[in-house]
Amino acid sequence: MAKAKKAEQEEVLEKKLWKAADMLRKNIDAAEYKHIVLGLIFLKYISDAFEEQYKKLVDLKSDGADPEDRNEYLAEKVFYVPPSARWKWLQGRATLPTIGKDLDDAMDAIEKDNPSLQGVLPKVYAQEKLDKTNLGGLINLVGTATLGTKDAQSKDILGRVFEYFLGEFALAEGKKGGQFYTPGSVVKLLVAMLEPYEGRVFDPCCGSGGMFVQSEKFIEAPSGLLQKVQHQEARYRSQRSNFYFRSGKQPDHLAAGQNEPGHTRHRQQ
Secondary structure, eight states: OHHHHHHHHHHHHHHHHHHHHHHHHTTOOHHHHHHHHHHHHHHHHHHHHHHHHHHHHHHTGGGTOOTTOHHHHHTTTOOOOOGGGOHHHHHTTTTSTTHHHHHHHHHHHHHHHOGGGTTTSOOOTTOTTSOHHHHHHHHHHHTTSOOSSHHHHHTTHHHHHHHHHHHHHHHHHGGGGGGTOOOHHHHHHHHHHHOOOSSEEEETTOSSSHHHHHHHHHHHTTSOOOOOEEEESTTHHHHHHHHHHHHOSOGGGEEEEOOOTTOOOEEEO
């Protein structure tokens, strides 16, 4: 009963965030808006994880810990977030007309400090057609959700929010939405049929990377580890961030495939 209640509360969070974010979309096309929203969600996620580790290191200063040492975060598999990219600092500037450029600069700074994120984060916030008042409202909205702490990760809150948003964006885009999103229930069924215990998971037509996430979950549930994942270069940004959200692992071990887009999802022996 308690679990059902918690699940209901988390579902309400997903729907609440989506409803508010959709209202702020105004006349921006869903295909463009998804990069704006999902980029902020990812930024909040890594900022939450960073801040939690940062506080621990501050408490351990007397023992020689350095809160600004990148290696302290690497050791805990946490992305280092430079001062100008930290959520608290950015949210404090949410009402300024320069917030778009601030966000783009923040994404650049994070990529420089974390090579595995190179070319992954969106730098689309300074464009003129994006209303900066609405952007500030979106920042404050995303700021109400705790996504990257250890507790939030254990509940997979971020993963569910991210997947829910992908589904809604797919609906908003109509037929084109199918290019980057397949319903989770369909992916789970496909993975269960494939039983990818050995070999490599090969998905040249993948969209958001859900096939990789579900394959790893399927494999790790009974035993074994996913050895290697390949995917198509197209839609690379959302694939890598989604995989990181749902698996809790650095996305740099995903290898881009150079395969014909006509192939369907299958397992390579």
